[in-house]
Amino acid sequence: MADVFPPDGNRKTGTKRGDKSGKVADFRYKRPHRPERRQHDALADLRRRDMQSGGHTAAPKRRQAYAALDLGTNNCRLLIARPEGENFTVIDAFSRVVRLGEGLSASGRLSDESMERTLAALHVCAEKLRRRNVHLARSVATEACRRASNGAAFIERVREETGIALDIISAQEEARLAVLGCHILLEDGVGPAVIFDIGGGSTELVLIEPGGPVPRILDWLSVPWGVVSLTDTVDGSDETEQTRLERYRQMRRTVSDSFAPFAERIRDTAREADTIRLLGTSGTVTTLASLHLELPQYDRRAVDGLIVPAVSMRDISAKLSRMSGPDRRQLPCIGDDRSNLVVAGCAILESILDIWPSPTLGVADRGIREGILRSLMAADVEGERSRAALQRMREQDV
Structure with missing residues (x-):
């Protein structure tokens, strides 16, 4: 599969400092400060080339708003942002647990109830897109x-009822997109690294070679196991610690x-690498990071870019796998929405740590949506450059 896959923060180390439904965000996605090694994203690279060409290329209207919507198996998430220098500032955001994939493993279909929940969230997104006059x-x-x-x-029904394509x-x-959205949070180091995304219905693992505006993808895998699909597929009892542990195993x-x-494919790479680096983007890793920090409630600023000892994540996973559902619901940053799904996430995370034994885990509260935004903004810059070049040619012909 790797042969057909085209390559397209702030750093904290455990210092103590939920993505709530419909909450509007007002924060900046900034690149980590690394004076010893300044990295450039796609937008920065495009601007640099403009300067080298004499600065003749017209820049797009950078105050325009861009939007990225990610409808997953468990969540519906929207970001609306404006470019700001090499980064962007989020001006509106929305996130809601819709459980679109609930029951999918058994029936092979999206249920009427899950589609109605999802449509309700998408109507909210459509209104935000209209109100923000997205470019x-x-x-x-x-x-x-x-x-x-x-x-x-269902996709066609969404288009007809909300206008969202x-x-x-x-x-x-x-x-x-997940790699593009979060790779700038990868720890400093030399050699390959693994970025993973534990979703609701699938998990993606990507072996990358950092460097340049976008990392080079060396290998990748996607499996149909996410927190929802794995929870729905592996049956078990919650009655005793023994039955809970057997289900976890x-x-x-x-x-x-x-x-x-x-x-098997990456075994030699892991064995020969000077440094083993791992970065995860998902509700699982942000939830476990919150428990590691003992946060009373979820705080994105404390979690995004955090570096956590892998042994701590394993210890928390082991603790959660033994707890009953009601006990897990009482923990801060888990609650009702994640109490039944977080154990599956822990099982996936521990399996990733088995095959790529990094001593630490980087945590990213960013991913697909941020990758979409960066792609849109970079493409808009490139498009404006092409249009400006065409206009100059026309003027010269006249």
Whole structure:
């Protein structure tokens, strides 16, 4: 699979300092400060080339708003942002747990209830897009719509009822966008690294070679196990600690078997690498990072860019796998929405740590949506350059 996959922060180390439904965000996505090694993203690289060409290329209207919508198996998330220098500032955001993939593993279809919940969230997104007068937007749907027999019909219904044109993207594109959205938070180091995204219906693992505006993708894997699909597929009882642990072990076996081909391909790379670096973007890693920091409630500023000892993440996973559902619901930053899903996320995370044994784990509260935004903004810069060049040619002909 790797042969057909086209390559397209602030640093904290455990110092103590939820993405709530419909909460409007007002924060900046800034590049980590690294005076010893300044990295450039796609926009910065484009601007640099403009300067080298004499600065004749007209720049786009940089105050325009751009939007990215990610409809996953469990969540519906929207970001609306404006470019600001080499970064961008989020001017509006929305996130809601819609459980679109609920029951999909058993039925192969999106249920009427899950589609209604999702449509309600998408109507909110559509209103935000209209109100913010968005210049460019991209809306994507992932594993639930890829797998469901009625996924395409649901996408058409969304378009008719909300005006949002969702694109069902491939697992390859999903992995690419996740890498593009969060790779700047990767720890400093030399050699390959692994970035992963634990979703609701699938998990993507990407082996990258950092450097340049966008990392070079060396290998990748997508498996149909996310926190929802794994929870729905592996049955078990919550009655006793023994039955809970047996279910957790079965989850670990299921995921590890799926990861086996990728693990075999990257084994020599992991053995020979001078530094083993790992970066995760998902609700699982941000939730576990919050528990590691003992936060009373979720705080994105404390979590995004955090570096956590891998042993701490394993210890928290082991603790959660033994707890009952009601006990997990009482923990800060988990609550009702994640109490039944976080154990599956822990099983996936531990399986990733088995095959890429990094001593630390980088945590990213960013991913697909940020990758979409950077792609849109970079493409707009390139488009403006092409249009300006064409205009100059026309003027010269006259």
